[in-house]
Amino acid sequence: MTGYTATVTVRLKRGVLDPEAETTRRALERLGFELSGLRSADRFDIDLEAEDADEAEERAGEMAERLLANPTIHDYEVAVAEK
Amino acid sequence: MTVAVVQFGGSNCDRDAVRALSYLGVDAERIWHEDGLPADLDGIVLPGGFSYGDYLRAGAMAARAPIMAAVREAAEEGVPVLGVCNGAQIGSESGLTPGAFTTNASARFQCEPVHLRVERADTPWTRAYGDGEVIEVPIAHGEGRFEIDDDAYDDLVADDRVLFRYCDADGAITDDANPNGSTGNVAGILGERETVAVLMPHPERATLPDVAGSTDGEGVLRAFV
Structure with a gap:
């Protein structure tokens, strides 16, 4: 693992x-910045033990x-990195 | 036989619902979600509030509590289920009804009386009203904007599952009368069975004559009488 x-x-x-x-x-x-658009998103960093990156990605995808x-x-979207 | 008003951590309209139902002569009791549904179940109310602090999304946590599997099962068996406000959010998050209730277009919490047009009067929730009747009931929510993809909305309309739309005092469906930016001014819809309904406005706050100016919400709760 x-x-x-x-x-x-x-x-x-x-x-x-x-x-x-x-x-x-x-x-x-209002603060004086110039921008033509803004989108927000929620990000979840999930630490987990898995056999390989594919399994980690699959499990995180299921959580989503x-x-x-x-x-x-x-x-x-899901991105996986080794700790 | 009893109507179970399911209380989650952060529910706060459960007592109001029990009072309003009791006023109508309905045997109703609060049920803590971990205790499960009673055996002599006559109906289910998912009350308003801020279950689990609206963490993640309003209703997201409560919708995944174990009792909701039992609520869905009861709904499939034909037990009447009503979700009000946070209960509507819980209902849609748990798949009892299609679409989602999300952040108001104003990005503000809105607490005000609104007019609703009864879109069909042949359901348990609306048989006290006439088709197209305009009623006045309060809303109190920050995440009540009904969102649904275009195809699913077309299906909802084609299947005649819209119960209430926000309207002006004369029953006209206008942008100005839409308090939260809901798709099609939708305020309440039916589940797959017409014994299941969710709505953002609070009928239980417009039932007791000594509490509210309007008692127009009473007709919705009469489904349990």
Whole structure:
């Protein structure tokens, strides 16, 4: 078994309104920053022991499917690195 | 026979629901989620609140509590199940109903009376009303914007599963009357069976005459009478 960190990034699907990101963008603009867009995402760093990177990725993907993401509004991606 | 009002950590409308149901003569009791559903089950209410601090997403944690498997099973057997506010979020997170309730378009918590148009009056939840009737019920939520992909929304409409839409005082469905940016002004929908319903507005807060200005919500709870 090897230690991995699986990073699950959950973001809203394209086209789904993100009022918090919109509010954050406006606040940045009020501070004088220039930007043409802002998207937010949730990131989960999951430490786990697995036989190999594929297994670690599969298990983290299952966690995203079952809890971390809501398939109605979210897309997610998983990246795995050895600890 | 009893209506189980399921209490999770952070539920806070469970007492209100029991009071409103008792006022209508319904035998209702609060059930702590870890204790499971009672054997003499007559109905289930998933009450409002902030279960598990709305961590991750509103309703996400409670939707995955073991009792929800029993709630889904009961729903499939035809036991009436009503999710209100956080209970609606729990219901949609657990797959009882399609779509999702997410951050209001305003990005703010909104607590105000709203008008709802009854989209169909032939369900247990709406038989006290007329088709197209306008009722006034309060909302109190930060994550009530109904989101659903276009195909699923078309199916929902085609299957006549929209129960209530946000409207103005005259029953017109307008953007101005949409408090949270919900797709199609949807405020409440049916599950696969019409004995299952979720809605963001609070009928239990518009039932007791000594509490609210409106008692228009009573008709929803009459499904359990």
